[in-house]
Amino acid sequence: MKIVIVTGGSRGLGASAAIECARNGMGVVVTYNNNPDKAEEVVKTIAQSGGKAVALKLDVGNTSSFPAFRHAVATELETLWGRRDFDYLVNNAGYGLFNPIATVTEEQFDGLSNVHLKGPFFLTQILLPLMADGGQIINITSATTRVATAGVAPYASFKGGLEVLTRYMAKEFGGRGIRANSIAPGAIRTELGGGLNDEFEALLAGQTALGRVGEPEEIGGVVASLLSNENRWVNAQNIEVAGGYII
Numbered sequence: 051m052k053i054v055i056v057t058g059g060s061r062g063l064g065a066s067a068a069i070e071c072a073r074n075g076m077g078v079v080v081t082y083n084n085n086p087d088k089a090e091e092v093v094k095t096i097a098q099s100g101g102k103a104v105a106l107k108l109d110v111g112n113t114s115s116f117p118a119f120r121h122a123v124a125t126e127l128e129t130l131w132g133r134r135d136f137d138y139l140v141n142n143a144g145y146g147l148f149n150p151i152a153t154v155t156e157e158q159f160d161g162l163s164n165v166h167l168k169g170p171f172f173l174t175q176i177l178l179p180l181m182a183d184g185g186q187i188i189n190i191t192s193a194t195t196r197v198a199t200a201g202v203a204p205y206a207s208f209k210g211g212l213e214v215l216t217r218y219m220a221k222e223f224g225g226r227g228i229r230a231n232s233i234a235p236g237a238i239r240t241e242l243g244g245g246l247n248d249e250f251e252a253l254l255a256g257q258t259a260l261g262r263v264g265e266p267e268e269i270g271g272v273v274a275s276l277l278s279n280e281n282r283w284v285n286a287q288n289i290e291v292a293g294g295y296i297i
């Protein structure tokens with residue numbers, strides 16, 4: 051059985067990715083930050099369908115917590131699956147923040163940087179020794195790296211950095227058969243940045259070829275699919291999954 055770690059798996063895209071991966075036969079480690087109950091719901095949903103999952107606390111913005119997290123992962127791998135390694139890492143955890151460049155504070159900038167770029171960098175680094183050869187890393191970026199959207203400059207910039215980092219991961223980890231790809235969602239109906247109001251949703255739907263915003267399952271399914279053997283030659287790519295957003 052392949053094992054995947056999904057950061058930010060308590061809600062939204064991460065929860066959907068966790069459930070879709072379990073449906074494809076993977077064991078799942080989901081992480082949560084402020085919502086342990088939501089993460090336990092995901093674990094329960096997976097268990098009810100005959101899968102196996104566990105939820106662990108992780109603040110991706112706090113690198114000093116990573117050694118303890120790695121230790122907790124190693125313990126769960128041994129206890130639940132009798133393994134000393136895992137196969138896939140999905141760096142998904144994140145949050146949105148709207149503020150124009152003119153008024154972004156240094157604290158807001160650093161917070162977004164820590165969660166969207168520094169966190170995935172050092173989390174991947176610390177988990178690498180536990181990752182099996184032939185595994186894969188998927189970094190969740192954003193369509194805002196391609197289409198400038200006023201109000202999300204630091205967020206989009208760090209997502210852009212994460213997209214570049216993905217190619218460097220593919221370059222440096224390829225010798226172990228580890229692939230790295232990024233998925234760039236367009237607007238998806240989650241609680242990100244407080245969620246979509248009707249007006250914003252209508253605007254985004256109007257800018258999308260398929261005429262609507264996406265649903266979490268439409269990203270979760272792509273994550274699971276990209277991890278499958280059928281996609282084993284896809285490497286170092288950024289895959290926008292956005293229904294044809296501003297084309």
Ligand SMILES: NC(=O)c1ccc[n+]([C@@H]2O[C@H](COP(=O)([O-])OP(=O)(O)OC[C@H]3O[C@@H](n4cnc5c(N)ncnc54)[C@H](OP(=O)(O)O)[C@@H]3O)[C@@H](O)[C@H]2O)c1
Pocket residue numbers: 057058059060061062063064081082083084085086088108109110111142143144145146165190191192193234235236237238239240241242243
């Ligand atoms: N929804 C979209 O339209 C969209 C578009 C492009 C990219 N994305 C990206 O997709 C990813 C998931 O977003 P979403 O839409 O699913 O958002 P969401 O519904 O708000 O869920 C965010 C998830 O990330 C976790 N999280 C937030 N801050 C964290 C931190 N500091 N450390 C660890 N976990 C943290 C949350 O955990 P708790 O709830 O436990 O605190 C939750 O599980 C993000 O990276 C986001 O930037 C989303």
